[in-house]
Amino acid sequence: MAYTKRFDGRGFEEIRKMSAEVGIISRAKGSARFQIGDTIAIAAVHGPRELHPRFLRKPDKGVLRCDYDMVSFSVSERKRPGSSRRSMEISHVTGKSIEPVLDLSKYPNTVIDVFITIPQANAGTRCAGICAASLALADAGIPMKDLVVAISVGKAGDKVVMDLTKEEEDHAEGATDIPVAMTPRNGEYTLLQLDGDISKDELKEALVLAKKGCDEIYTLMQKTLRDSFKEKK
Amino acid sequence: MGTIITKDRIVIPGQVIAEGMDYLPAKGTFREGESIIATVLGLLRIEGRLINVVPLRGPYLPKAGDVVIGTIEEIGFGGWQVDIGIAYPANLSMKEATKEFIERGADLARYYNFNDIIFATITNVIRLKAVDLSMNGQGLRKLPPGRLIDVDPTKIPRIIGKQGSMISMIKEKTKCQIVVGQNGKAWIKGETAEDELKADQAIRKIEAEGHNEGLTEHMEKFLE
Amino acid sequence: MKEYLLGLIKDKKRMDGRGLSTYREPITIETGISKKAEGSARVKIGNTEVNVGVKMELGTPYPDSPDEGTIIVTAELIPLSNPNFESGPPGIQATELARIVDRGIRESHYLDFKKLCVKKGEKIWMVLIDIYSINDEGNLFDAAALGAIAALRDAKVPVIKDDKVQYGELTAKKLPLDKEAPILMTIHKLGDEFIVDPISAEEEAVSARLSIAIKGDRICAMQKGGADGLSLPEVEKAIDLAYTQVEELKKALK
Numbered sequence: 001m002a003y004t005k006r007f008d009g010r011g012f013e014e015i016r017k018m019s020a021e022v023g024i025i026s027r028a029k030g031s032a033r034f035q036i037g038d039t040i041a042i043a044a045v046h047g048p049r050e051l052h053p054r055f056l057r058k059p060d061k062g063v064l065r066c067d068y069d070m071v072s073f074s075v076s077e078r079k080r081p082g083s084s085r086r087s088m089e090i091s092h093v094t095g096k097s098i099e100p101v102l103d104l105s106k107y108p109n110t111v112i113d114v115f116i117t118i119p120q121a122n123a124g125t126r127c128a129g130i131c132a133a134s135l136a137l138a139d140a141g142i143p144m145k146d147l148v149v150a151i152s153v154g155k156a157g158d159k160v161v162m163d164l165t166k167e168e169e170d171h172a173e174g175a176t177d178i179p180v181a182m183t184p185r186n187g188e189y190t191l192l193q194l195d196g197d198i199s200k201d202e203l204k205e206a207l208v209l210a211k212k213g214c215d216e217i218y219t220l221m222q223k224t225l226r227d228s229f230k231e232k233k
Numbered sequence: 234m235g236t237i238i239t240k241d242r243i244v245i246p247g248q249v250i251a252e253g254m255d256y257l258p259a260k261g262t263f264r265e266g267e268s269i270i271a272t273v274l275g276l277l278r279i280e281g282r283l284i285n286v287v288p289l290r291g292p293y294l295p296k297a298g299d300v301v302i303g304t305i306e307e308i309g310f311g312g313w314q315v316d317i318g319i320a321y322p323a324n325l326s327m328k329e330a331t332k333e334f335i336e337r338g339a340d341l342a343r344y345y346n347f348n349d350i351i352f353a354t355i356t357n358v359i360r361l362k363a364v365d366l367s368m369n370g371q372g373l374r375k376l377p378p379g380r381l382i383d384v385d386p387t388k389i390p391r392i393i394g395k396q397g398s399m400i401s402m403i404k405e406k407t408k409c410q411i412v413v414g415q416n417g418k419a420w421i422k423g424e425t426a427e428d429e430l431k432a433d434q435a436i437r438k439i440e441a442e443g444h445n446e447g448l449t450e451h452m453e454k455f456l457e
Numbered sequence: 458m459k460e461y462l463l464g465l466i467k468d469k470k471r472m473d474g475r476g477l478s479t480y481r482e483p484i485t486i487e488t489g490i491s492k493k494a495e496g497s498a499r500v501k502i503g504n505t506e507v508n509v510g511v512k513m514e515l516g517t518p519y520p521d522s523p524d525e526g527t528i529i530v531t532a533e534l535i536p537l538s539n540p541n542f543e544s545g546p547p548g549i550q551a552t553e554l555a556r557i558v559d560r561g562i563r564e565s566h567y568l569d570f571k572k573l574c575v576k577k578g579e580k581i582w583m584v585l586i587d588i589y590s591i592n593d594e595g596n597l598f599d600a601a602a603l604g605a606i607a608a609l610r611d612a613k614v615p616v617i618k619d620d621k622v623q624y625g626e627l628t629a630k631k632l633p634l635d636k637e638a639p640i641l642m643t644i645h646k647l648g649d650e651f652i653v654d655p656i657s658a659e660e661e662a663v664s665a666r667l668s669i670a671i672k673g674d675r676i677c678a679m680q681k682g683g684a685d686g687l688s689l690p691e692v693e694k695a696i697d698l699a700y701t702q703v704e705e706l707k708k709a710l711k
Contacts, residue, residue, distance in 0.1 A: 026504045027539050027657075038492055042591070044324040044537040048292055049320045059360075065543055069537070072587040073494035073510025076624035081533050081587065082546055101247070101271060103263075106294055109362050110320040115537035117589070119508060120491050129345065137666045138246050142292025145263065146247030181456065185247050185270070225245045225274055229289060229444055348459070350460065363538035426470040433472075 003157030007167045008037075014214050015151070020138040020224040021130070029139025032224075034132040037165060043132035045140040059122035066095035068129050070118040090126045091116075097150065097181040097191035098131055103143040112142060115161030118152065123166045124152040125178075130181050130215060131137055137170035138225055148180035148190060148202045150212035153206045155198050160205045162213050178203070180210040184218045187211065237279065243444075244271040252294065261262055261286030275325070276444060289444055293386035293416045295319060295364050297355050300373070302381070302414030303366070305349045307382075308341050315351065318383070318416050321362045329367035330337050350376040350420060376412060378387065379422035380429050384440045386417030391443035399452065403431055406456035407432040431456070460661040466467040466648040472654060478639035478698055480654040485711040486603060490572075490613035495627065496612025497590075500604040502654060506538075506591040511612040511632075515575065515622055526573020526581040530559035532588040532601060546649040555588065557641065557680050558602050561670035562586075563637035565677035567705035568609065575617070582614070584632065595656040597628035598668055599706070602641030606710060609634060641708045644695040646687065651698050667692065668698040 006012065016037030025031035035041075051057045067091045071215035072081045083091075094116065104112065114136065116129040127150035134148040154161060155167035155176040168177050176196025182189055198206070235253030244250060250262065250380070251269040258264045261273045271277075274285040306322050307314035314322035315363065327335050331344055342400050345351060351372070352373050357365040368374070384392065393400050393414055404411050407430040409423035419436055423429040440453060443446060464471060470475060481503030491497035494510035518525060532555035536542040547555070560566055573582040586608065588601045613627040644657050645663040655663060665683035669676060676696070681687065689693070 012401055025506075026535065027592055027593060028537070030290070041535065046536070046540040047320070048264075049540070051320075069535070071491075071510065071589055072531070073491055073497065073509070073512050074586075076494055078512040078585055078587075080515065081324070081531055083544075107292070108360055113536070115535065117535060117537050117591075119589075120493060122492075138274050139290060141273055141288050143261075144246035145247070145265075145270065145272060183247070185249070215600075226241070226243050229243055282535060378459055381458055426465050426468065426472070428472070430472070430474045 001157070001173065003159045003173070006161070008165060009232070012159055012161050012211060013212065015166075015216055018143065018217065018220055020135060020220055022135050022224060022228045028136070028140075028151070030136045030138070031134035031217065032132045032139055034128050034135065037122060039118070039124050039128045039133040040120045041116055041118055041125065041128035043116045043129065043136040045066070045112060045114050046099055047112040048107040049110035049113070051109065053074050056111075057109045057166045059108055060103030060105065061063055062100055062110045062112055064095055064104065064114065065101050065111050066114045066116065066133065068094055068116040068118075068126065069120060070125065071211060074118050074121040075200070090129070093191055093193065094126060094130055094133060096217050097151065098133060098148050099187075100190050101144045101146045101148055102137070103145060108144070112137075121166075123164050123169050126150070127152050127179050131221065135221055135224060139160065139228070146183040146185050147177065147218065147219045149184055149214040149221065150179065150180050151210055151217060152177060152179045153210045153213065154178045155196060155202060160202050161190070162209050178206055180207070180214070182211065182214045183213060187193065206223060239261060239277070241273070242276060244277050244286055245274050246272055250277060252287075255282060256324040257282050261288060261449050288387045290385055291387050295323070295355050295358050295416070297358055299355045299415040301353060301355060301366070301416040302376070302412060302418035303353060303416075304352055304419055304446070305345050305347055305351065306407065308345075308347065311373060313341065313345055315366060317352070317364070317414075319364070319398045320417060321364075323355070323364040323366050325351075325366040325368070329365070329369060331368060345375060350379070350381060352376055352414065352420070376420050377422065379420045380433060382419050382421070382433055382436065384417050384419060388440045388443045389413060389415050389417060390447070392419070392439050396447075398431065403432055403435045403453065404457065407435065458658050462659060462662045463594070463648045466650050467576045470651060470656065471652065477650055477652045478701060479572070480702070480705060481526065483657075484603075484706070485600050486607045486709055488607050494608070496608045496610070496632075498604045498607035498611055500600045502596055503656070504592055504594040504676055505596055507600040507604045508589045508591055508700050509599060509601070509608040510587050511608045511665075512585045512587070513612070513615055513622065514579055514583045514585060515617070518574070518581045520588070522570070522576040523572045525671050526583060527570060528559065528562060528568060528584045528586060530586045530605065531563070532599070534590045534593070538590040540575045540654060541595070544603070553680070554598060554601055557598060557678065558588065560607050560678040561639045561641050562601055562605060562609070564615070565635075565670065565672040567635050567672065568605075569635070569641050571635035578618070593657065594658050596643065599641055599645045599654065602670070603686070603710065604707065606638045615666040624637050637673050638707070639670045640679055640703050641668060641670045642699040642706065643668040644683065646683070651695055653698065653702055653709060661708070667695045669696060671699060671703050682711050
């Protein structure tokens with residue numbers, strides 16, 4: 001059976017409704033909330049601060065450390081609080097997706113900690129987390145050569161689609177999930193993962209779609225950062 | 234030939250500000266090929282050929298000559314370690330701590346004790362881990378217990394104002410003594426708790442609205 | 458700052474200008490903040506924010522109470538919410554917070570455990586209450602306890618089919634809760650005075666605290682914390698102060 005109409009009624013190339021906000025956590029140096037559909041990510045930046053253990057310190061620049069975790073009630077079946085193999089891997093790839101844009105040369109021997117929490121999940125949480133983290137770092141005033149923007153594309157049933165929902169990830173006829181992060185100015189991928197089964201041509205199509213999605217998210221992120229300085233009436 | 238690409242007053246990291254070799258990247262920017270790009274969220278300032286972005290938020294970077302407010306964190310044999318709000322404590326040696334002669338083996342806590350607040354100057358920065366302080370200079374001293382608040386270090390110039398005009402106005406209207414450190418700390422001591430709260434709120438207001446036009450008038454109104 | 462705060466309190470003053478027994482304003486409670494939880498709430502006291510979710514699972518009853526369901530309260534003081542919090546399994550601070558909230562609900566019989574029995578001796582509802590700190594500017598205890606009550610009130614029992622919980626499908630049935638909710642107030646000793654709802658700087662300067670859960674006019678749980686002891690007159694004073702605040706917090710729950 002062909003997948004002719006999306007479960008939530010969107011067009012195949014359509015992104016879910018998004019919203020973003022910075023400066024939501026007063027105890028952090030920088031913070032942000034990023035929502036895409038029912039998926040919500042919040043991120044906070046602490047530091048630059050002292051790094052332990054010592055052997056992780058770098059004498060020529062600061063170190064970025066990302067920590068991703070989901071709230072126990074963010075998913076239908078309660079997730080046990082605390083880290084898992086999954087959250088550790090996502091923390092790692094999140095860090096790797098953001099690191100290329102950061103300029104931490106002014107903060108040698110220190111760590112910049114980014115904590116990402118997912119209060120509510122409906123697919124695409126690592127991508128939402130990367131968008132929130134990127135906004136929080138800009139909000140903290142950490143020097144960056146670009147923002148990092150992320151979206152999940154892939155295949156649900158027989159269709160290449162933008163921004164999969166959980167329901168589409170569980171499509172009876174199979175699904176392919178491709179989380180992608182990009183640096184918008186030079187169009188480089190800083191996160192690229194794939195789970196599923198897809199042809200070479202379909203993958204190319206999906207990656208073009210990802211670029212389109214990232215452009216849309218980038219516009220929102222720019223606006224969010226600018227609007228955070230709007231005069232409050 | 235060079236062109237300024239953006240009309241924005243506030244630019245964001247990664248945004249292309251100018252194209253061409255006529256312009257030069259200064260603070261808060263870098264060059265990539267022909268483009269000059271912002272690295273921080275901030276206000277665009279073009280001074281002749283120089284492209285600057287003045288950050289609107291961000292961590293404190295210590296530099297020699299800055300005056301800072303710190304808290305004594307550790308007392309060692311040869312001096313003190315001082316928390317000035319950066320990743321690692323700054324050093325205050327006996328020699329730089331006081332004009333008094335300190336006898337060998339003296340109890341250094343008699344001069345500056347744990348949790349004492351000091352107003353000091355930075356004499357030397359090698360790395361974030363090696364920042365040296367001195368108490369030799371005008372106005373540098375131990376501050377009595379007072380209200381110590383953290384503000385975004387990028388907002389300190391606004392809080393001080395041109396030739397100290399803003400901070401003078403707050404001091405005068407609130408009748409408080411106020412000391413501001415470039416490391417994003419302010420110390421307030423007034424006659425009443427209410428005065429101190431007013432001074433605190435005034436500083437917070439500048440922190441939140443410092444980038445807006447007409448700040449001085451707003452502040453005058455607020456302090457009336 | 459400690460010396461400064463102790464100086465102020467001698468004149469019965471606080472750094473943000475509040476009275477000794479005045480909570481920050483506003484106290485806001487939003488419910489239904491999560492589409493995945495059976496019940497959820499966001500509590501803000503001033504800038505302090507706590508999120509609480511209720512999930513329900515089917516379990517086996519304890520042998521000594523074959524016809525009773527149960528609650529499990531967990532608190533996650535996540536490092537996002539406070540630069541001094543560390544990653545990793547809950548420390549003593551989070552554990553104590555969860556235990557105090559647990560006892561306030563359990564000992565006040567706010568939730569009727571007997572009505573959580575699905576099949577005697579075999580199947581019961583376990584109500585899992587998970588507390589997350591989002592922004593810690595002080596007084597997580599009282600915020601967390603309010604959040605737990607609000608999330609329980611928000612919760613609806615999920616559908617059971619073939620002995621399995623159908624997550625995402627909720628019945629119209631609410632949890633068996635008493636009309637009167639237990640209210641937790643933590644009274645802090647700062648210098649020689651007692652205050653409520655400390656901000657972070659005040660928390661670092663207090664010498665002792667007493668958490669008191671009150672339901673109706675009865676006390677149903679207490680926990681003394683902090684470095685210093687409290688005399689009997691001081692305990693009485695703290696309890697009297699708590700009683701004056703109950704109505705204020707109840708209003709926020711409405």
